[in-house]
Amino acid sequence: SQQSVMQFLSKVKLEQFDDPFLLDEILAYVDSIDKGNRAAKACVDIALHDLIGKLVDQPLHKLWGINPANTPVTSFTIGIDTPEVVKVKTEEASRFKVLKVKLGGGNDREMIETVRSVTDVPIYVDVNQGWTDKHQALDMTHWLAEQRVEFVEQPLPKTAVDDLAWLTSKSPLPIIADEAFQRLGDVADFQGVYSGINIKLMKSTGLREAQKMITVARALGMKVMMGCMTETSCAVSAAAQLSPLVDWADLDGNLLISNDLYEGVQVIDGKLTLNNLPGIGIRKRMV
Incomplete structure (x- = not known):
């Protein structure tokens, strides 16, 4: 529900990370915050990937070497x-x-x-x-x-x-x-x-x-x-x-x-x- 997602996101403290490219480390932390809440975790993951692509000004498929x-x-x-x-x-x-x-x-x-x-x-x-x-x-x-x-x-x-x-x-x-x-x-x-x-x-x-x-x-x-x-x-x-x-x-x-x-x-x-x-x-x- 919207309520459960917002409750989960209120627990996410990303200020402790100073490098958004440390995907495994950041997302392991997000996953450890609480059980379940997979959709809420997905929105953090998607936002993080979007940020990385924008920082290097490239679409994700190109960064991954995927042929569109x-x-x-x-x-x-x-x-x-x-x-x-x-x-x-x-x-x-x-x-x-x-x-x-x-x-x-x-x-x-x-x-x-x-x-x-x-x-x-x-x-x-x-x-x-x-x-x-x-x-x-x-x-x-x-x-x-x-x-x-x-x-x-x-x-x-x-x-x-x-x-x-x-x-x-x-x-x-x-x-x-x-x-x-x-x-x-x-x-x-x-x-x-x-x-x-x-x-x-x-x-x-x-x-x-x-x-x-x-x-x-x-x-x-x-x-x-x-x-x-x-x-x-x-x-x-x-x-x-x-x-x-x-x-x-x-x-x-x-x-x-x-x-x-x-x-x-x-x-x-x-x-x-x-x-x-x-x-x-x-x-x-x-x-």
Whole structure:
């Protein structure tokens, strides 16, 4: 909540550091202040990275040696609803090259068939732990593969570790961890349980840990997705700086709100497009 974030930030005393480039030291201190509060920690991390970029007058992707031409397309989310509403939402998302469809509401096949009646673009599906039987889940992954679905996100409850490992070993589609995945230490634990991970800055405490997550996941042969919450262009543009390093992106949170205070990463022809502004690449939106 806003209250919990402000309470956490009131405890942050950065005056003790005289060099903002000491990222590991500063962010380790921030992380130690209190348990949880990952979104609050992420805002300090993002602000710190933005400051560093502005001090050297370079965008973060350039400081990290990342080629901005390699940004992925981003999906646009279609929520669970009636066929009539789903058709309208799918038609409104025609400028996107990939759609992310929410499942787990008991009308999964209807959802996919409705979207497919409007478009043939690739689909990502997010079940949000909505399936309970591993055998039915496996049957669905085979059917979804026939519908040009690229992966399935968190199909079973995060506590069903053995069932998830079984499903991952047999599924024709990659199985991606979302609700089950939080911090850097989770990555190695999920090798063999999931095909890949969905990194969100608000869960990972920010860019520094997200970078490390990508490195560890790649070393373990895992796929990587970059996602977001419902966020402004501040957080989405920060995450987009790392997006050329991932397999899939679901960075549409800023497109789902009407009160965005910032301008930053753009979606052009479905593709995330970075700018050359220093730091995380945002500026205040002109009213």
